[in-house]
Amino acid sequence: MLKTITQKPDSFLVRILRQDGPGKKSYWQRFRVPYEADMNAISVLQKIAEIATTVEGEKVAPVVWECNCLEEVCGACTMLIGGRVRQACTALVDHLLADNPAEIELRPMTKFPVIRDLLVNRSRIFASLEKIKAWVPVDSYLDMGSGLRQSQEVQQLAYQYSKCMSCGCCMEACPQFLKIELVRKPGETEDRFRAREHTANMRSFMGAHAIAQVELFNTNPIGAMTAFERLEALTAEGGIQTCGNAQNCVKVCPKDIPLTTAIGREGRAATIHMLRKWFDR
Amino acid sequence: MIVGGGLAGLAAAMKLAELECDVGLMSLLPVKRAHSACAQGGINSVNNLTQQLGDNEWKHFDDTVYGGDFLQHQPPVKELAYWAPKIIDLMDRMGVTFNRTPEGFRDQRRFGGTLYRRTAFAGATTGQQLLYTLDEQVRRWEVGGKVTKFEFWDFLGPVLDDAGRCRGCVGQDMVTMEIHALPCDAVILASGGNGLLFGRSTNSMACTGAAVSRAYQAGVHYANPEFVQVHxxxxxxxxxxxxxxxxxxxxxxxxxxxxxxxxxxxxxxxxxxxxxxxxxxxxxxxxxxxxxxxxxxxxxxxxxxxxxxxxxxxxxxxxxxxxxxxxxxxxxxxxxxxxxxxxxxxxxxxxxxxxxxxxHYTMGGLWCDYERDAEGGLVHGSPRNQQTNVPGIYAIGECDYQFHGANRLGANSLVACIFSGLTVAPGVMAYLDNLPAGGRAADQPSSLFEQAAYKHLADYKALLARPADGPNPYSLHLELGALMTKTATVVRHNPELAAALGKIDELAEQVNVSAVVDKSNWSNQNVVFVRALKDMIPMAKAIVKGALQRDECRGAHFKPEFTVPDVTATEPVQRRRQAEDWCDRFEANNKKWLKTTIADCTAEGGVNLSYEDVDTSLIPPRPRLYGVVGGQVIEEVWKERRKKMMNAE
The missing domain is CATH 3.90.700.10 (Succinate dehydrogenase/fumarate reductase flavoprotein, catalytic domain)
Incomplete structure (x- = not known):
């Protein structure tokens, strides 16, 4: 059970690390937010958008951030809250104030380039899903009957991995996952810049989430038919060999996905894959 | 161009890509984060198990129209029920982690409005699991070059030529704030419901209904606005x-x-x-x-x-x-x-x-057409299926009005989203094939797109230039939400609805001059919000006026003033007479109100309502008697009447 406050304050302080755009300097701003029951970090940001005035009385633009479902199934609202990477929607104010009654601190993730304020560019997450071919390669979308039968045990294992919402927590916590921030060159078109970014993303470390997705698709009976291709990606540049086994990923995963189990299993699969390739030469 | 990357939009994208169409997919956020992820319970279809207990597709169809109080055109619903088992099979093949029975079959649970266990599920995050599977398939096509995503884009409106045909759409990149007119031969709206109109709801933050409202303001009919599901x-x-x-x-x-x-x-x-x-x-x-x-x-x-x-x-x-x-x-x-x-x-x-x-759910939506076949289902691949009244604009998923009538049954939305997405694809291909030579978007004069982009750019600049000290848009949104929740949800009264129309006009005046504090031309969410708020107003008016004019009770639309008294007499003759009266009123009411509401937006953002007959040719309307006091005797009387009618025919 998490700590919670016993005495409800009238208001509380929120400190936010802001940044006006890529490459701009970041700066802190503080806001005083009136306390209401059942608040979370999202309703705090909504309140700040409404107030849009700092404690110094300066009128400022509402804070920019990403969110959607507000019930921790979409993965959009990941940020650093009191220094910990997590979803803003499940960060309840009563718990945050119990940890630190002085203030609530919100910062953007540090492993992804800041677009503005708390909004970061996480296209790299989706690029890694491309890289490992994270899909079941069905022949067509015509009616071919049902999928294969499977045991409850197999389904429950797969479900653990398929709950991954690509939120980025595991990457933020990983010491081997380093930030890539490209700057648009003078005269470079938006499309060219995005293409260059995509290439860089595809070569960089894929992170724990992608390794777990390899486990998901390589254990699916149809996905297993193309396991070779995923193992190729897994052992290529930016693959599983980059993992330093720090095991931070599994501690911060909001969905309790057994990431280190997947890394262990896929590490063995990768070794066998390499050996087989070597002997088959 | 598909607008919206939830289940419907993704299903359409992958099917169109399979049919070798080049597809654009525009979404407010990465499609993997769409609101479909919030769907929990499951997805309905008849299955091997229920069939052996006497279930069949027709009963799924019947439950859906009975649950929806007969307000849906029946051919699309019939088609849906017959396709549903195949859709679940397909999702299963693509790797959805459906729960299993000890023998390894897909497990099923029971949902509301049916007596059969039709609902397949993946834990209690079925929508998320279906969404991810479709997201994966679309990524596969993206890698293959058939799908281009426009994520973090806001749909600003369709581009219509002088003849009123859709030739593309205008969107804004919400990171760079650049506005582009994108030529495309068809626009498929798949942008979901409008729960945010009610302030707080079960909907996600993207569910402002803005994209739908922009299509509505551009001339697309909006059907059954007053039907709002409260979970x-x-x-x-x-x-x-x-x-x-x-x-x-x-x-x-x-x-x-x-x-x-x-x-x-x-x-x-x-x-x-x-x-x-x-x-x-x-x-x-x-x-x-x-x-x-x-x-x-x-x-x-x-x-x-x-x-x-x-x-x-x-x-x-x-x-x-x-x-x-x-x-x-x-x-x-x-x-x-x-x-x-x-x-x-x-x-x-x-x-x-x-x-x-x-x-929770928007039963109403953009009006769309269908082509009926001889058996009362749909003509597969007809360009009319899911097409709105504006040629080249289609609507699928929660933002269409097609499948759920006056009330949606649980676990029917996921199947309707995927079905409409899959079924629209061959229809759109036929529409493209039928375009005359020189009739493609690419053949249109560039001035058409330049003008459209210019208009939206001017609107955007005007918003940015608004003073920072006007009425607070975030407070106005809460006010609108509170008003809508109080007057236009579970219980509705005409005097309150009439007063709400006036209050919406007052709010609209405030919204039109509301403050824009953020002056940045980079990732400006403030402007995007104010613009969405502005577009909530015409929709709110359509909902309230639709509810005001519909003087009856049907599904989710409930006016205590117009309830039919229960059969309470105990003496048999009197009881019989009360049941006869009940059925008389039921028939008279259906004559008057078994009609689709069609809302059209006026130039000033007001609403005109008209009514369209509903195709109930497959399952004749009957009293919806879940738990009505005296339901048994009403049913007896009703069955006798039906028999007489059938004999007379």
Whole structure:
């Protein structure tokens, strides 16, 4: 059970690390937010958008951030809250104030380039899903009957991995996952810049989430038919060999996905894959 | 160009790509984060198991139209019911982690408005699992070069030529704030519902309804605006009302209140005989699984009229799964139980949950067409299927009005989203094939697109230039939401609805001059919000006026003034007469109101309503008698009448 406050304050302080755009300097701003029951970090940001005035009385633009479902199934609202990477929607104010009654601190993730304020560019997450071919390669979308039968045990294992919402927590916590921030060159078109970014993303470390997705698709009976291709990606540049086994990923995963189990299993699969390739030469 | 990347949009994208169409996919956020992820309970279809208990596709069709109070055109619904089993098979093949029986078959649970266990599910995050599977398939086509995503883009409106045909759309990149007119031969709207109109709802933050409103303002009909589903069971919250799926009841969860008003004891300490299981008591056949509109009204009544709310200061009832086996709860419902635990700090496996109804689903939507075949289903591949009244604009998923009538049954939305997405694809291909030579978007003069982009750019610049000290748009949104929730949800009264129309006009004046504090031309969410708020106004008017004019009760639309009295007499002759009266009124009412409401937006943002007959040729309308007092005798009388009618024919 998490700590919670016993005495409800009238208001509380929120400190936010802001940044006006890529490459701009970041700066802190503080806001005083009136306390209401059942608040979370999202309703705090909504309140700040409404107030849009700092404690110094300066009128400022509402804070920019990403969110959607507000019930921790979409993965959009990941940020650093009191220094910990997590979803803003499940960060309840009563718990945050119990940890630190002085203030609530919100910062953007540090492993992804800041677009503005708390909004970061996480296209790299989706690029890694491309890289490992994270899909079941069905022949067509015509009616071919049902999928294969499977045991409850197999389904429950797969479900653990398929709950991954690509939120980025595991990457933020990983010491081997380093930030890539490209700057648009003078005269470079938006499309060219995005293409260059995509290439860089595809070569960089894929992170724990992608390794777990390899486990998901390589254990699916149809996905297993193309396991070779995923193992190729897994052992290529930016693959599983980059993992330093720090095991931070599994501690911060909001969905309790057994990431280190997947890394262990896929590490063995990768070794066998390499050996087989070597002997088959 | 597909606008919206939830289940419907993704299903359409992958099917169109398979048919070798070049597809654009525009979405407010990465499509993997779409609101479909919030769907919990499951997806309906007839299956091997239910068939052996007497179920068939026709019964799924029948349950859907009966649950929807006969307000849907029947051919698309029939087609849906017959396709549903194939859709689940396809999703299964693509790797959706459906729960399994010990023998390895897909497991099924029971949902509201049916007596069969038709609902396949993946834990209590079925929508998320289906969404991810479609997202994966679309990524495959993206890598293959057939799909181009426009993520973090806001749809600003369609581009129509002089003849009124859609030639493309205008969108804004919400990172760079650049506005582009994108030529395309067809636009498919798949942008979901408009729950944010009601302030807090079970909907995600992207569900502003803005894209739909922009199409509506550009001339697309909006059908049945007044039909808004309020889900019976949600957790109250400061930022949103979080859904607790119907599957909690499908797996055996029970709704109750203490018989003693505001009994101070913990729910576990209240003995069985001091609990009032009011749904089971009032609806013996369906129990806790009556259709949503009925469950919602009963919870409202118990809390607000009968004074039996669990808490004094806040209306709520217990939803109790604590009596069910823990292993089963963890295997089948952990997704929703974790949500309750995370947000309320109480473990629902041990203690009953406190819940209350919340706005949930938009049954109304963009009007769209279909082509009926001789058997009463759809002509497969007809360009008319899902096409709106504006040539080249299609609507699918929650943002169309096609499948759910006056009330949607649980677990029917996921199947309708995927079905409409898959079915629109061959129709769009036929539409493209039928375009005359030189009739492609690429053949249009560039001035058409330049002008459209210029108009939206000017609007954007005007918004940016607004003073920072005008009325607060975020407060205005809350005000609009409170007004809509109070007047246009569970119980509706004409004087309140009429007054609300006036209040919306007042709010509109404020919204039109509301403050824009952020002056940045980079990732400006402030402008995007103010623009969406502005576009909520015409939709709000359509909802309220639609509700005001419809003087009857049908599905989710409930006006106490127009209820038909129950059959209460005990003396047989009198009882019979009351039932005859009931049926007379039912028939007269259907003559007048068994009609689709069609809303058209006027140049000033007002609304014109007209009505269209509903195709009920396959299943004749009959009284919706879940739990009506005297239902049996009404049914007898009704059956005799039907027989006479059939003989006369």
């Amino acid at each position: 019976p069971t949600a957790i109250p919250g400061a930022d949103k009302l979080r859904l607790i799926s119907e599957s909690a009841r499908g797996e055996g969860g029970r709704i109750w209140v203490p018989k003693k008003p505001q009994d101070p004891r913990q729910p576990n300490d209240i003995p069985e005989n001091e609990r009032y299981y009011f749904l089971e008591d009032r609806y013996p056949a369906y129990g806790n699984l009556v259709p949503r509109d009925i469950a919602t009204r009963e919870i409202f009544k118990v809390c607000l009229q009968e004074g039996l709310s669990v808490q004094q200061d806040r209306p709520c009832v217990y939803l109790d799964v604590s009596q069910l086996p823990r292993e089963m709860l963890d295997r089948k419902l952990s997704g929703i139980l974790e949500i309750y635990e995370k947000f309320q700090g109480v473990d629902p496996r041990v203690t009953a949950m406190k819940i209350f109804p919340a706005v």
